[in-house]
Amino acid sequence: MQELIDRLKELIADGTIVRAIGWKKGDMPYNPEPAYFTEAEDFDDFVYDGFCGANLSKMMIEAGKLEGKTAVCLKPCDTYSFNQLIREHRVNRENTYIIGVGCRGKLDIEKARKAGIKGIKSISGVEIEGDGDVVFDTIYGEKKMAYKDLMLDRCHVCKGKEHVIYDELIGQSQDTDDADRFEEVRKIEAMTPDERFAYFKTELSKCIRCNACRNVCPACSCRKCVFDNTKFDSQQKANVDSFEEKMFHIIRAFHVAGRCTDCGECSRVCPEGIPLHLFNRKFIKDIDDFYGEFQAGKDPEAQSPLTDFTFEDLEPKDAVGRGDK
Amino acid sequence: MYSISKNNLDSLYQAIAGSYDLFMPIKTAGQTNYGFWKDGDEGDIDTLKTVRSGKDAFFPQVEQLYKVSREFIPADVASGEDAEKAADTALRTKLNITPGKLVDQDFVIFGMRPCDVRAIEVMDNVFLADPVDSYYRSRREHGIVVALACHEPEESCFCTIFGVDPADPSKAKADVATWLVGDRLYWKPISEKGEALTAKISSVFEDAADAESKVEEEKAYIENIAKQLPNAELSLEGWGAGKTDERFDSKVWDKVYKGCLGCGTCTFVCPTCQCYDIKDYTTKDGIQRYRCWDSCMYSDFTLMAGGQNRQTQLQRFRQRFMHKLVYYPTNNDGMFMCVGCGRCVEKCPQSLNIVKVIKAFANEKEVSADV
């Protein structure tokens, strides 16, 4: 972490960048926040540890418009999002200095809470390089959890620790993928339509329409979201009936299909723990199956199968049999 | 004081639900939220914080205010109107307004934590102030609040700085106070409404000779923990009634809002946020006009045809905290519009929250004091 801070300060000092986007130490040991760093003393609060899960790529949409270059700290998976934003002409690459930061999986404090850990005073073992357990000093005594058990679900199906775009790399990474990315999707595919409907209905009925998933999503970068358009009934802040609670998420999944890099931010931020990434991952799996493997954001030049046409493309009737299954 | 074994809680829920609608924390798909309990639901009073607060009991996320139906006025050709006028009239409709139904049956809100009970007082100052909101009032009149002490407060809790007592729900403006100690729930009616509820379901309770001493022990246990919470000493100095000028133009806002996504998570999980929108929903048999929660963090909150007065996220972010910590206290004898439940601390996707705002201003003061 110190290497990262020193390098950012150096880049500001030599005029390469004007500011950096990274994470600022929280008031709890687990809640650092995305922040801008400009002055030397700002870096006193700079932190990069296991709880820095936020994907900072989307912040470059605004930061790229500022005067002078901005450095942004991107984890391997975040670089896919950034590439996709380049592809969509949403970020200014010229104005961005990408520091690829190492990653050994990011942590989810909810996992600790679910394990009954509370009254947390301090946490150790979450540093960016290390391999021990995470130790919680709490009002109710000392608690321990394996780093892996505290990881966000998305890190268990990591796309790999290679940064697909960067100006320089700082820090080491450790592989974390130990599960099959499409396992959950296959489970849902195996359900009967009624079971599947019941599953999503139960999950989505928790939705409070806070829009956190949309606002955090790097693929949701429309200047004016259709759900914010006051001219249509589509602008909703609450579900007025049980059908509608599904619409928001289903429409959003369609809107980001082919562009979603599977960064997992939607599920990370959902206050109700809805596995929103499953919608997107189903699209990804289908795209892979129907058009050949495609990873959005891997190559900013690559055409998404959904915005491309070839004579070999699958006919819709072959992709979806109405009423089948 | 009454008592019931934790293993028998389902029979308590059944007894209450036999006479009342029972609104309580229920675990569904891994999360605990308030809902109307029915047989088979997993009542969950172990989870300290429901994701959403209990404010839905009185101010639901969506509620119908009234329905407007259109009734066609038939053309009065017989009276000799000319064809053009008749055709014109044929398009005319009469509007009929049917007001939404007010709650007229008593219902029970069970397992509400003292902070959330305090939040009801906060909302009362808004909805029961002249002119009274009758939808809210009907729920308040018929709601019976059973409060529950916080067995083991968590690090995100900071209710004590607002004078809330997590150990003793009988100090909250509730109808019944309860404590969950080990494998027993202790039950103490406080108000007349609480006595009436207790009388109706008294057969489910068991004798507990040591109730008083158990509860006293529990209170001491909770008080001791509350003192150790990291934000137990958080100072509200510089906030409160009349502090607009001191806070509004501060440069600190520019630093603390930066990560804000402009989503509504903090607002929607907050027990005191009460801003709302009024919208129409067109159905096949009329237009439903409903009220739903809204968030001052949303970019369209103040948007008018001619533009809007809070154009930046900084302004919107500032509004939320100024409202809670300055404007509301100014209008309500210094009472803050925050009860320290800590839900925003746990749920903000970007880890921003009211505690960080309060601390950022406190730190700024230290810095300027040093200079």
Added chain:
Amino acid sequence: MCDCSNGRDILVPQVGVITGITQETPDVKTFRVNAPEGGKLFEHMPGQCAMVCIPGVSEGMFSITSSPTNKEYQEFSIKRCGLLTEQLHGLRVGDMVTVRGPYGNNFPVETEFKGKNLLFIAGGIGLAPLRSVINYCLDNRENYGRIDILYGSRSADDLVKLQEIQEVWMKAPNVNVYLTIDREQEGWDGHVGFVPTYLKEIGFSTDCIGIVCGPPIMIKFVLQGLKELGFKDEQIYTTLELRMKCGVGKCGRCNIGSKYVCKDGPVFRFDQIDELPNEY
């Protein structure tokens, strides 16, 4: 406040019938509204507003432009500028809308204004709330001193209620009306120039209360002009306009500082506005 005597909730409206529509300017229409059974929907005071709604479209807060002394109906002068107003302009006589109110405070016509000279300064559709006050004062002429009215608009075609101005206001005793338009126009032999400039040209004396309403930029320069003429904040009134939904100070939208414009306003004295955070 609102009429809850019949047990209706404050948010539940009454049905109103459009009984008259006047095309004032290319984009302003004045709507006359009555209760379905005839008569007025409610009583109000000058400056108060009401929520007018086309069910299924939207609801918006509009100033009641008719004077309370009008015992037959209420009027709203509405400029076409957004979704709701576009639809309102499509309504015909006999169509129904829903109305709730009256909301907000009013100009202090029975207290601070009484016995005083009054100077009304309006721009464009800003005349709507002032017309209610002007007609109220004219109908109770003995209670007020000299009345000066300075009204300007983009063009002669954009002057709202021109007929009433010429036929009623200009002929009323001890009333001076000054009209101006922004740019030269064929057939207009009156004054040309912006309201704030004209204000300084005329150079009103400070022995009166200033009542200002118009676009924010006009208000800003009129205020400056009045100050140059020696007016104090305490003798200038205006109305604020913000997004509103409930009209009763609860939904939070029009909150500035500790004030709710729908309930504590829309009428404010400039010294009161000065105390608000700069967010209006």
